[in-house]
Amino acid sequence: MLKNVAVVLLDGVHPFELGVVCEVFGMDRSDDGLPVYDFAVVSAEGPGLSTHCGFTVSTPHGLERLEEADLIAVPAGEDFTVREFPPELLAALRRAVDRGARVLSVCSGVFVLAAAGLLDGRRCAVHWHHAEQLARRHPQLRVEPDVLYVDEDPVITSAGTAAGIDACLHLVRKEQGPEVANKLARRMVVPPHRDGGQAQFIERPLPKAPADTVGEVLAWMETHLDREVTVEQLAARAHMAPRTFARRFRQETGTTPYRWLLRQRVLLAQELLEGTDETMDAIAWRTGFGTAAALRHQFLRALGTTPNAYRRAFRGPRAA
Secondary structure, eight states, X not given: OOOEEEEEEOTTBOHHHHHHHHHHHSSOOGGGTOOOXXXXXXXXXXXXXXXXXXOEEEOSBOGGGGGGXXXXXXXXXXXXXXOOOOHHHHHHXXXXXXXXXXXXXXXXXXXXXXXXXXXXXXXXXXXXXXXXXXXXXXXXXXXXXTBXXXXXXXXXXXXXXXXXXXXXXXXXXXXXXXXXXXXXXXXXXSOSOOOTTSBOOOOOOOOOOOOTTTHHHHHHHHTOTTSOOOHHHHHHHTTSOHHHHHHHHHHHHSSOHHHHHHHHHHHHHHHHHHHOOOOHHHHHHHTTOOSHHHHHHHHHHHHSSOHHHHHHHHHOXXXX
């Protein structure tokens, strides 16, 4: 059972990510019939720690408190992508997993778990902004750059900010059932459940290289997303043979014409859902998907959520 929870801090801790763990596990909500956890804030670097916002956090608990925890959470911190971590902290995390405890990271806290070797060969989540750095620094990991959280029991990793709430509620639901998790979510005024595989809400166009030979075609495609085009037509516009064009396109964009076009259409759909009141049929026509059903299918495949749910997330239920 999940009863004893510790959140371990390093210098430069991010207050919001620390607050996420405190809000889920550190609050006494027994008046609502919710469980009360034996909760502690632990320092890995002395009794007083700075935050990246300029104030300090103090706690009487050192690393010895981790030895009794059922769950150890590691929130994000300043420069976690490049800094080294105390060997005694990494050893304590390994001992915890060896004795059957769980560990959970929020955002860049995943770098601590990776340094401890707890993610070797495992899938893991991280804020999309840090995904490339994590994969480069720890090539033995299976980084999933666009999901909210990954549960590779006993190691749970989450993406940035609010995704940490999702991961914590997921663990509560897993250990103590949906009724407890839903009631806790209501108290926190957050969605009761977002699946870990849902895509992070990020604007991430495919990288654009100098595109010496296909640049003009890319510019044309961007302004004609509503048109159905073939590789042969695009190749003719670039004055190349289709096979040569397809090869050059992949070299200069990192993907195929179809995938590039599909991603740009999804990005345009995101912009229209966020900033306009256009109907799904109108958005489908403007983005080249043709029908609302096709828009929904491709949007769900790309982002793990529906257009209506995406619009509600950004503009509230009335907009959908």
